[in-house]
Amino acid sequence: MTCNNCVIKNEISLTSKYFCLKATGDGGTERTETPHCWTREQWQGWIERNPWLYIKDGCLGCKPCRDAKTLLLSGKSPGMNFASEWVNGAVGSTCKRTLAKKIYKHRDSASHQRSTEIAQQKQKEVLPKAILEINAALVQETTSSFRTAYAVAKERLAFKKMPPLMILQELNGAVIGNVHRSDHSCAEIVNHIATEMKKVVVKNIKEKNSRISLTVDESTVFGLAYMIVFIRCDVTGDGDVENIFLDLVELKEGKDASSIYDALRQSLKTAGLDDDFLQKNLISIAADGASVLTGCKSGVITRFKSEFPKLKSIHCMAHRLELAVHDSIKSLTACNHFEIFISKLYSLFNQSHKLARLLKEVADELNVQILRIGEIFTIRWVASSFNTVRAVWKNYPALARHFQIESENTGNSDKVRKKFLGLLKYLSNASFVHDLACMKDVLRELQSLSLKLQKRETTIVQSYHHIKQTTEILNAMKSQGGKSAAKAQQGLSAGVFKGVNIVGDRAGKINRQQFYQAVVDNLTARMPADDLICILQPLEKSSWPEKREDLVLFGKTEVRTLAKLLGEPGREAVEEFRNYKLQGTLEGGTLKKLIIASNTYLATSAECERGFSAVNDTDRKTRNKLRAKSLSSLLFVDLNGPPLEIFNPAPYVMSWVKAGHRLSKSWVPGRKGKEAKPRPLLSVF
Structure with missing residues (x-):
């Protein structure tokens, strides 16, 4: 037919x-959409004469009116209105002549002419300025909405807190628009702000041509697998290196190396970090040592190295410290006995609220501030183990008194009384006090080292110096012990420690010198000075020799090697480094680039651990399930955004309006829903 x-x-x-x-x-x-009453040739002729026409489901619409519907509404003249039929593409007729009359009438209308002017302004990039001049009041109201949504993200509140916050501002006299009051509006605004912020960050990195390091980690949050990505780079071009949260990606395809690698590459590409930029500027990637990330055959880092041969991989030093501590504990049987006893204390008071309450009552009687006894030598940082040992040290008199009371309590069964009596004997034994003091001294130093390694500003060379210094301190403490050992020895000599009578030694206590040496050996074995540290070390002034004759040729080979690795001219780098050493002047740009790059190499992946802590705090069980995009946007604003008091929402409002979104008072909402009948109690107030 x-x-x-x-x-x-x-x-x-x-x-x-x-x-x-x-x-x-x-x-x-070939399918061509045309109005109901026109042929394809007739339609082509009409759109050539009127390019502002568009077609939707066989009906006509106006492009400028559609785009201008949400923009510059305060610039309308009295009586001007955008016809919803032309905006939504719903103008149709079975008669050609009637349809032509409608087109002519709309073409000559004031609203169409005004929308055409808006379209021309938008093409000339003068729309934001026009919005500021014509709609200053509406923009200000939208700015208030943006600032409120930003506060919700920074304070890690649920999106549903947006409506009451807007009502509160309105009750306090603030001028608030009709739109952007709901939780959905809050989510859209936060997503928009995060997207624009990420564009600014990536654009700045590319303009500065900054070298970057990646750190990635994967974890499970409420049954869903996520990958978190941070980058470390110079953000100003003057050597101000900083860690930046980039993205949180849900691993829908699985947690194997291939899925993580594909998700990471897609995340980098979406952010604007293309392969050409990464080939020139990606210098390292750090991970926690999980086999899926660091596997030598098909791990994520191995796959990255196959595409970026100059890429350096770094095993997180903070995690290597944890491995060294665990190796030291396993090497001594007495340490295992100590760990088992502390674990019993944790289980005893963590599983029974009654015993925890009784212990607190005893501590109050003795004027002792009770500290929570946690687990020891688990997957947490070594600082957590130190806090547990310190809690036992502080709670020692309260624990002894509590165990004595429960062992003599006739209301308890014979089995329970014997259990507490055994705990009391173990606790008041001189060997346990000796072990507790020895463990506290060692963990105090290791905790200090762990916290230094986890600092954001710590470089990889500084990390090595911290490790070396800690091993020297532990070596010096082998013979005489630390502060806690001295206090324990003083009490043991008197037969009373913290008011508790001490009984004789038992076999199997920790050999202090052997334990200290095990820690030093494992630290040295787990964290040696690898090739990268040797190359970067000459750039640190603290590693320079004191004698001038030794300083003349110091670091020449390492600087040339680093320059070659980063694609910089080696001869210029050596000459500038020589002037830097001997004359104290940092001239030229090559050596400065090398120094900034040395600070860009990541020492740990602790930033990812902090990131997942923020994820757990943001995506709580008490709020609705968040999509991965919304959760990533919340984290980007929370971790990277400026404080609320200096946040300027104006640029984001401009980009919001330019993208075609509504202003906060661009329309009057429809009929409100039925309000619930007020409680009779409210009349009392």
């Missing part, structure tokens, strides 16, 4: 409703 006026150049067009299916001669068809 052929439709009227559709036989063109021997090509047969078949029409169904408002589509023309044109046979192309090669056996295929």
